[in-house]
Amino acid sequence: MSAERGGMVGLEEAERVELTVAAVAPGGHCVARVDGQVVFVRHALPGERVLAEVTEVHRGFVRADAVAVLEAAPERVAPPCPYARPGRCGGCDLQHVAPEAQLRWKAAVVREQLIRLGGLDETACDALGVRVEALPGGQLGWRSRVRYAVDAAGRAGLLKHRSHEVVPIDRCLIAHPAIQELPVLTSAGASWPDAEAVETVASSGGDVAVTAVAAGRTDLVRGPERVRERAAGRQWRLPVSSFWQVHPAAADTLVDAVLKLTGPRAGETVWDLYGGAGLFAAALADRVGPGGRVTLVEAAGDGVAAARDNLGDLPQVEVVASRVETALARRRLTGPVDVVVLDPPRSGAGARVVRGVVAAAPRAVAYVACDPAAFARDLRVFGDLGWRLAALRGYDLFPMTQHVELVGLLLPGGEPGEPEPGARAAR
Numbered sequence: 001m002s003a004e005r006g007g008m009v010g011l012e013e014a015e016r017v018e019l020t021v022a023a024v025a026p027g028g029h030c031v032a033r034v035d036g037q038v039v040f041v042r043h044a045l046p047g048e049r050v051l052a053e054v055t056e057v058h059r060g061f062v063r064a065d066a067v068a069v070l071e072a073a074p075e076r077v078a079p080p081c082p083y084a085r086p087g088r089c090g091g092c093d094l095q096h097v098a099p100e101a102q103l104r105w106k107a108a109v110v111r112e113q114l115i116r117l118g119g120l121d122e123t124a125c126d127a128l129g130v131r132v133e134a135l136p137g138g139q140l141g142w143r144s145r146v147r148y149a150v151d152a153a154g155r156a157g158l159l160k161h162r163s164h165e166v167v168p169i170d171r172c173l174i175a176h177p178a179i180q181e182l183p184v185l186t187s188a189g190a191s192w193p194d195a196e197a198v199e200t201v202a203s204s205g206g207d208v209a210v211t212a213v214a215a216g217r218t219d220l221v222r223g224p225e226r227v228r229e230r231a232a233g234r235q236w237r238l239p240v241s242s243f244w245q246v247h248p249a250a251a252d253t254l255v256d257a258v259l260k261l262t263g264p265r266a267g268e269t270v271w272d273l274y275g276g277a278g279l280f281a282a283a284l285a286d287r288v289g290p291g292g293r294v295t296l297v298e299a300a301g302d303g304v305a306a307a308r309d310n311l312g313d314l315p316q317v318e319v320v321a322s323r324v325e326t327a328l329a330r331r332r333l334t335g336p337v338d339v340v341v342l343d344p345p346r347s348g349a350g351a352r353v354v355r356g357v358v359a360a361a362p363r364a365v366a367y368v369a370c371d372p373a374a375f376a377r378d379l380r381v382f383g384d385l386g387w388r389l390a391a392l393r394g395y396d397l398f399p400m401t402q403h404v405e406l407v408g409l410l411l412p413g414g415e416p417g418e419p420e421p422g423a424r425a426a427r
Contacts (some may be wrong), residue, residue: 010037010057011034011037011039011054011057011062011064012054012057013054013055013056013057014053014054015053015054016051016052016053016054016067017034017039017051017052017054017064018049018050018051018052018070019032019033019034019039019041019049019050019052020032020047020048020049021041021044021045021046021047021048021049021050021066022046023046023108023112024046024105024108024109024112025040025109025112026109026112026113026372026373026402027040027093027402028042028093028094028401028402029041029042029063030044030045030046032044032052037061037062038060038061038062039052039054039061039062039063039064040061040062040063040064041063041064041065041066042063042064042065042066042086042093042161043065043066043067043085043086043096044066044069045072045073045075045076045096045097045101046073047073048066048069048070048071048072048073048076049069049070049071050066050067050068050069050070051066051067051068051069051070052064052065052066052067053065053067053086055162056162063162065086065087066086067086075097075098075101076096076097076098077095077096077097077098078096079092079095079096080095080140080173081095081172081173081174083158083167083169084096084400087160088160088167089157089158089159089160089167089169090158090159090160090161090162090163091158091159091172091174091401092174092400092401093400093401093402094400094401094402095400099134099139099399102139102396102399102400103131103132103133103134103396104132106132106394106396106402106404107130107131107132107394109372109402109404110130110132110372110392110394110404110406111125111130113372113373113375113376114128114130114372114376114379114389116376117373117376117377117379117380118375118376118377118379118380118383118389119379119380119383120379120389124389128389128391128392129392130392130394131394132394132395132396132404133393133394133395133396134396134399135247135249135250135253135395135396135397135399136249137247137248137249138399139174139399139400140173140174140399140400141173141174141175141176141177141180142174142176142246142247142248142399143172143174143175143176143179143246143247144176144179144201144202144203144204144244144246144247144248145199145200145201145202145244145246146172146175146176146179146199146200147197147198147199147200148184148185148197148198148199148200149164149166149196149197150166150192150195150196150197150198151166151168154191154192154193154195155168155185155186155191155192156168156184156185156186156190156192156198157169157185157186158172168185168186169185169187170185170186170187171185171187174399174400174401175200176202176248177202178202178208179200179201179202179208182200182208182210182222184198184200184210192212194212194214195212195213195214196213196214196215197212197213198210198211198212198213198221199211199212199213199218199240199241201223201227201240203227203228203229203244204228204229204230204231204248204251205227205228205229205230205235205236206228207223207224207227207228208222208223209222209223209224209225209227209240210222210223211240211241218241220240223240224240225239225240226238226239226240227240229244229251231251231252231255231279232251232252232255232279232282232283232286233283233286234282234310236277236279236306236310237309237310238277238306238310239302239305239306241302242276242277242302242303242306243276243277243300243303244277245397246397246398247397247398250395250397250405251279253395253397254279254280254368254395254405254407255279255280255283257366257393257395257407258280258283258284258341258366258368258407259283259284259287261364261366261391261393261407261409262339262341262364262366262409263364264284264287264288264292264338264339265287265288265338266287266288266289266291266292267288267289267291267292268288268292268338268339269288269292269293269294269295269335269336269337269338269339270284270288270292270293270294270295270337270338270339270340270341271294271295271297271333271337271339271340271341271357271360271362272284272294272295272296272297272341272343273297273324273327273340273341273342273343273344273349273353273357274297274298274324274342274343274344274345274349275296275297275298275303275307275319275341275343276298276300276303276306276307276343277303277306277307277310278296278306278307278310278311278317278319280341280343280368281294281296281307281311281314281317282310282311282314282317284339284341285311285314285316285317288316289316290315290316291316292316293316293318294314294316294317294318295317295318295320295333296311296317296318296319296320297320297322297324297327297332297333298319298320298321298322299321299322299323299324301321304319304321307319320332320333324344324349324353325350325352325353325356328352328353328356328357328360329356333360335360335361336360336361337360337361337362338362338363338364339362339363339364339365339366340357340360340362340364340365340366341365341366341368342357342365342366342367342368343367343368344369344374346370346371346374347371347374348369348371348374348375348377348378349367349378350378351378351381354378354381354382354385355381355385358382358385358386358387358412361412363411363412364409364410364411365382365387365409365410365411366407366408366409366410367379367406367407367408367409367410368405368406368407369405369406369407369408370397370403370404370405370406372404372406375406375408379408379410382410386412386413387410387411387412387413388410388411388412388413388414389408389409389410390409390410390411390414391408391409392406392407392408392409393406393407393408394406395407
């Protein structure tokens with residue numbers, strides 16, 4: 001039943017309503033309207049007529065799940081996972097969407113964020129040719145790191161959408177096959193009465209590990225304390241809890257994009273900000289050679305230790321243990337610099353870091369982003385400082401989910417979509 005709110009009819013939680021779905025929106029939703037009220041609908045596709053159940057009511061909008069499809073879009077497919085449905089696991093947002101349509105969905109979200117938050121117009125987006133590319137390996141069995149939550153009964157599972165409620169599962173289909181075979185779920189007879197979470201890893205080097213997390217402590221349950229990864233022509237050894245890209249093809253894909261876009265040259269100076277274990281720093285060091293210089297900045301202690309352990313054979317690389325903002329403000333990064341790689345956390349680099357990078361006057365910046373909105377906000381700051389987005393690559397590092405990875409090339413001056421320096425250097 002509907003209630004009167006401020007002179008208009010408002011939807012109530014658990015109410016069901018028929019609606020026609022419009023465009024895609026960030027967060028795995030589509031937009032619809034009911035009597036002028038904005039509804040963000042999950043498990044739907046643009047153009048569909050659905051029966052939606054309201055899950056949250058907010059001032060100015062509501063959230064809902066499509067619980068029945070009355071008129072289906074051509075791009076709709078049956079979700080392969082029985083848990084990828086309303087009221088169940090919230091990990092996969094797009095299992096009901098055909099593979100090619102998932103790529104178009106993500107590209108549309110990126111474009112919308114560039115216009116709404118990044119300050120670009122449609123002509124600039126057209127010049128960039130915004131699109132999202134699939135990675136090898138298909139849509140299932142790709143996730144090499146999975147964190148399972150544990151409920152009060154000691155059962156491992158995954159969380160409902162926008163909830164702390166644990167959904168016990170018998171298998172996660174996007175998990176790497178080696179993780180799917182691990183005896184960590186209730187269906188395999190496992191119980192975790194003392195754990196808050198169970199973390200699993202299946203590395204590209206063939207290592208498989210399980211750790212239990214409880215009261216801020218991580219205990220190794222199975223496998224090695226350090227796992228091997230292969231990327232950028234090197235073998236890496238990392239603590240099992242260290243950050244690494246979760247898609248097996250992601251590390252090499254991102255390295256290739258950064259190198260092609262920025263075209264680093266022998267003897268140049270490069271900053272690798274938010275450098276982690278040193279993936280980009282290693283590849284950049286190879287390009288600039290012994291006469292060049294790469295400075296990696298990382299705040300996390302395990303990332304700093306991993307970078308120093310793995311890059312010890314590259315004398316042209318310096319590892320700085322610091323927050324990026326602090327390193328820029330306290331001149332722990334010394335210029336001049338030719339190329340900057342920014343790979344910030346999901347929240348983005350922020351205006352302070354962007355201003356510090358621009359002040360250093362590099363010839364090119366490669367920005368690696370896992371959140372289009374944060375990237376777009378930082379892009380607007382670059383634009384206000386006279387820089388432009390010259391090229392943009394989108395990659396589907398997280399199939400079946402709403403998430404997308406971007407690599408943008410930023411250059412001083414000019415118009416969006418002009419040729420990048422890597423392309424000019426190749427001619």
